[in-house]
Amino acid sequence: MKKTDRERIANASLKMKYVWVAVLTMTTIVYLLPYTYNDFYNHFLEAFHITDGQAGKVLTFFGLTATPGYFIGGWLADKFNPKRLVVISTLGTGLCGFWLSFCESYSMLMVIYFLFGITTTCMHWGAFLKMIKSWGTPEEQGRLFGVENSMFGAVGLISTYVILGLITFLFKDAGFRGGVQVYSAVTLITGIATWLYIPYDNEAKVDMGEDKIDFRVIGKVMKMPVAWYLGAFTWGYFMVRSTVPYLNPLMTDVYGIGIALAAFITTTLRSGMNMIFGPIGGYFIDKAGRSTPVVLFGGIATLCFTILIVFIPKRPDLFMLFLCVAILVTVSSYLNSSALYTPVTEARVPLKYVGTVLGFASTLGYSTDAWIYNVCGRWIDNYGDVAYNYIFILQAFGAVVMIASGLLLAKLYKKAQVKETNSLGAAEEA
Numbered sequence: 001m002k003k004t005d006r007e008r009i010a011n012a013s014l015k016m017k018y019v020w021v022a023v024l025t026m027t028t029i030v031y032l033l034p035y036t037y038n039d040f041y042n043h044f045l046e047a048f049h050i051t052d053g054q055a056g057k058v059l060t061f062f063g064l065t066a067t068p069g070y071f072i073g074g075w076l077a078d079k080f081n082p083k084r085l086v087v088i089s090t091l092g093t094g095l096c097g098f099w100l101s102f103c104e105s106y107s108m109l110m111v112i113y114f115l116f117g118i119t120t121t122c123m124h125w126g127a128f129l130k131m132i133k134s135w136g137t138p139e140e141q142g143r144l145f146g147v148e149n150s151m152f153g154a155v156g157l158i159s160t161y162v163i164l165g166l167i168t169f170l171f172k173d174a175g176f177r178g179g180v181q182v183y184s185a186v187t188l189i190t191g192i193a194t195w196l197y198i199p200y201d202n203e204a205k206v207d208m209g210e211d212k213i214d215f216r217v218i219g220k221v222m223k224m225p226v227a228w229y230l231g232a233f234t235w236g237y238f239m240v241r242s243t244v245p246y247l248n249p250l251m252t253d254v255y256g257i258g259i260a261l262a263a264f265i266t267t268t269l270r271s272g273m274n275m276i277f278g279p280i281g282g283y284f285i286d287k288a289g290r291s292t293p294v295v296l297f298g299g300i301a302t303l304c305f306t307i308l309i310v311f312i313p314k315r316p317d318l319f320m321l322f323l324c325v326a327i328l329v330t331v332s333s334y335l336n337s338s339a340l341y342t343p344v345t346e347a348r349v350p351l352k353y354v355g356t357v358l359g360f361a362s363t364l365g366y367s368t369d370a371w372i373y374n375v376c377g378r379w380i381d382n383y384g385d386v387a388y389n390y391i392f393i394l395q396a397f398g399a400v401v402m403i404a405s406g407l408l409l410a411k412l413y414k415k416a417q418v419k420e421t422n423s424l425g426a427a428e429e430a
Contacts, residue, residue, distance in 0.1 A: 005199035025151035026190040030093040034116040041248035043176035056377025061110045063369030065117025070362045073126030082127035083200040090191025092119035097184030101177040153275035160267045168260045226347040234365025236401030240333045243395040255319040273330045282338030291339040295406035301332035303399035348416040
């Protein structure tokens with residue numbers, strides 16, 4: 001007799017849950033399709049015969065639906081079956097991907113990216129988190145999400161390297177469009193595998209805790225300084241991270257690096273460095289017992305190395321110097337990735353508000369998707385190679401925002417700690 005999903009989950013070992021997490025995390029390939037722009041910048045422009053400014057506008061259409069999706073997605077996961085949402089997300093994204101691979105119209109390109117924001121962030125992320133959370137006991141949550149975090153990085157890095165290899169060596173005629181078709185096919189397969197293999201008990205009561213967004217308390221959250229300071233920090237962090245893809249055209253246009261090698265280097269800097277140095281930053285935050293030292297070190301180092309890049313002469317013979325400094329910029333900024341989530345704990349935000357604070361801050365932070373690519377693309381169209389200095393100045397401003405918001409958060413932490421100490425003292429006296 002076939003077991004129900006509830007029985008499978010109840011009787012599953014931790015190792016089996018790891019397998020489910022690994023399979024389910026494969027569905028995060030849905031995020032790679034719209035962000036092929038980041039990893040294959042020059043390929044993207046060549047395939048669709050568009051300018052840098054037009055490409056930036058396409059990403060703006062994605063940001064219009066993806067950014068509010070961080071709020072909407074949690075609500076959808078509470079209202080509908082998360083497993084079905086994940087499957088629909090993969091099928092919808094895969095079909096849009098195939099449409100993208102045959103797209104010849106700039107208008108249709110913008111429509112597809114608008115839909116990508118709906119099929120990815122809105123439909124997938126909240127449901128994806130809820131499924132993983134439903135499988136584990138409170139004692140297993142850390143390990144399950146640790147596996148998810150590692151798999152998420154590995155899926156992105158390995159997939160991009162494989163597609164780059166296929167585009168370079170096998171798909172010489174189909175090119176980038178052939179790579180998009182592979183992405184799309186794999187996305188559909190992961191959706192089918194999830195539907196057939198991955199269990200989910202829709203009647204289970206899943207306490208999303210700090211991942212839950214409560215629309216009823218948004219007004220109260222918006223009055224909390226921590227929500228705005230964390231939102232500003234996230235905004236600054238993603239301003240830095242969103243400018244990293246422009247290293248790709250800079251390397252080809254200014255330093256004369258081949259398109260394939262530039263894509264490989266950019267992917268390694270954008271995804272590989274985050275896989276390594278994000279956890280290292282988290283380790284030092286745990287060791288120090290607070291995030292402020294790491295945030296200030298990461299922000300100041302990012303600012304200094306970004307300013308240094310601006311002053312490096314743009315000559316092919318100085319490429320290795322440029323690359324070394326670019327590595328230092330990404331290493332410094334990615335040390336701060338773990339600090340996107342610790343402020344709610346350090347500021348002693350009540351658990352019932354944590355999910356909404358994080359959702360609000362994420363919406364502010366990811367709002368860079370709605371404008372930054374459009375601005376940078378237009379700069380390149382209008383100012384040529386000089387535009388890259390403007391982009392690095394924008395990156396430096398992001399680092400300044402990280403530093404300033406980090407200092408403001410540090411003041412909040414001290415106030416919260418003093419308040420907590422006074423409360424404990426009063427309780428002991430009573």
